Amino acid sequence: MGDILIVDDERDIRELVSDILKDEGYTTRLAANSGECMAELEAEPPSLMILDIWLKDSDMDGIDILKIAKRDYPGVPVIIISGHGNIEIAVAAIKQGAYDYIEKPFNIDQLMVVIGRAMETSRLRRENVALKRREAEPAILVGQSPAFKAMKASLDKVTKSNGRVMLSGPPGCGKELAARYIHANSGRSDCPFVSVGSASVEPERMEEVLFGRESPERGIEPGLLEQADGGVLFFDEVADMPTGTQSKILRVLVDQTFQRVGGTEKVRVDIRVISSTTRDLAVEIREGRFRQELFHRLAVVPVEVPSLDERREDIPDLAEYFLETFNKAQGLPLRMLSDEAVALLQTMVWPGNVRQLKNMMERVLILGEAKGTIGPSELPGTESPAPKEEGRVVLSGSLATLPLREARELFEREYLLTQINRFGGNISRTANFVGMERSALHRKLKSLGVVTSNKQGGRIAYLDSTAG
Template identity: 75%
Template sequence: MSDILIVDDERDIRELIGDILEDEGYTTRLAGNSNEAMAEINAEPPALLILDIWLKDSKMDGIDILKTVKRDNPDVPVVIISGHGNIEIAVAAIKQGAYDFIEKPFNIDQLLVVIRRAMETSRLRRENQKLKRKDSHPTEVIGESAAFRGLIGQLDKVTKSNGRVMLSGPPGSGKEVAARYIHAHSNRAAGPFITVNCAGVSPEGMEEVLFGREGSDRGVEPGLLEQAHGGVIYFDEVADMPLGTQSKILRVMVDQQFTRVGGADKVRVDLRVISSTARNLEAEIAAGTFRQELYHRLNVVPIAVPSLEERREDIPLLAAHFIEQCHKTQGLPQRALSDEAVALMQTMVWPGNVRQLKNLVERVLILGEGHDEITARELPQDSGVPDGDENRVVLSGTLATLPLREAREAFEREYLLTQINRFGGNISRTASFVGMERSALHRKLKSLGVVTSSKAGARIAHVEDDAEVE
């Protein structure tokens, strides 16, 4: 993109600059007053704006146009030229966001140097924005379960609208991935996706982060709302947004404009708002920590993102996806999952949801050796029970990977070995504790291949063992 807009009320000057730049291989457009300039900018923002400060017979002077351009198209570099230049005008222009300032009559070589640098800055900004929007953040959603298909059905319905979406679900369930999916499949896909980490910014700094700042010492610093212009602003864990900021965000959503911290001019923005929460916002409203009016503004389309335990069928697909990701991004081995490992993963408790699964896969690949299949032995042998599930039995090791009959025998063998060794090989005490007749316990031990001894305790009989259970 090498399109340059030249704005000067002197026809000879703008045509001279245009001819020089055309000879250098640039594409140029010309404007003689503020109306023509704004019409060209609104039709298609240029890659670079060369702007005269003094414009005769115009409603806006160069500084006014500069302010408007930096408000609506902050990535467009602006080079100011003026025949009445002085240090005050130069400082005012730079303060308002101009890339550089050149006095008339200007040196052609100096002008070309400034333009090349400004164009390079413009190119780097565009590439940086593309990289930010690229695959560093996933937009692909993985799954085939009924819960997953229901989620995708809801997401697809909202992609083509500008309606505000509230994503709810437990931590790590993939709410941001769902938000990015909406953005990637919407008519704003070419625009930015800006995340506001509401829990990660201090209440004192939140407004400056969101609205930006103006000041004579630092110039103009756009905030996240301004950076999201034309795209999506995503409020991650919106329940953590400070109360004072909530009222100002509500006003932005109504007016689509705001004022930077320390500034006076209104900044207009065109945004789609997507929010997420792992908390019950209605309970937060009742507690006085979240504004009801903002809740109703944000919660136009509520979508619940299911936990990993609600979509266990998707665990093999997700794990395989994370293995491939780790291989591409970190060079870790691209190992397959054994059937036993898959079965164990599908029985585990996942309080951290998809994020926990991704971390587990990465840990196994880092600590594992070779390129063989990932086995159940490499996975955590204690999957843990969440609070409030004390009555739930959790399967550990490879037990969850066996058919019912084999699993029952394995469990009984391990259980009885543990109890006999616990009572020092004393069958009477063991039988009493487990609630079996002594003779029935002997038969059970024999059928399970367990050999007992008052001195050695209990062990599993090997093939060469043909002694009767004592």
């Protein structure tokens, strides 16, 4: 049911409470002074601690132990007991974070009620942490493109270390998923993953959100740093962090300690920090909006997350994965994409990257047919402006105004560039799809004024040499 640590300098009290709790199915540990108490806490934090406020032959009293327990073991509820009770002591204990206060001689039934409530609170907290971890699962990365494989290889290397990682890339490319992948495959996977939306928190509240606060009225309220203790703290869009907070975070990264807002004692945490940004931090540093020292602390291992345009070969696999996920998670119909729909997806513009593709697949399943394959006409933004006659192609305005030779060249150029991008710069696959020999495709590209540029991330980028 739970492990309860009983701390009292009176042997009879310790053993009496222990026997009663054992009869109720609990396991117990006993400590007669502050030294034994701290040794038990360090060996294994209990599910609950019952703590006498006055301890003979001890270096610390109950309030001192309570402060340390709430600082280093915030998830452990503490019930204070005392034979010299008064309202001031009770208030002081509650302010320091005690779950409740009971005077000696206490009623056993009353004690069991308080213990039951405290254990339930502890259980709910643990379940909440577990729920947050489950929300992050599964941290599955999908893709086979060269750009994707290069990124994943970098992520796999950093999972085994505690080094700080800076993930950069355009909006919607999957930076938080990459951070969750690192966490899920690291030695901290059983501990929390806490995300901080640097842009979503008001600047004047950022320190309170991160460091927590202490006040006479509300006691101790842990911040996100304490909630992430043992696990990962993810700074999403770190460039949006207020400059004042940046200097304080820098100090936390140096010695892993901080003070709550309104507090006086240092709180120690063990966290791994992962950050993300869509901005060029070198520019932010030059403009004085981001501290260079903080950048060097956060970007120990920089990892670039590619845009969807850089990994178009992965679009079919990603789309299929999203369709299956929405079927399992939301009960939406399980449908497959037609070959024509897949080809169209690979030629579309994706300013929103993977997030945009995911949203499109969800929209198709919600608004589309209940069964059958998904055709091009069901993809948002591809609806025809007017009905077409069977076997007839409607020309765009620009093509319709050109002489035949120029229109044909323009069409061939755009068509081949689209197919090359679709297949990630792979000439062999492009030639096979369009029905040409590889050498013939090279000659055609040259005749159309299309020349190769440098290779990047395994892709060959093709540019129109005649474009102004």
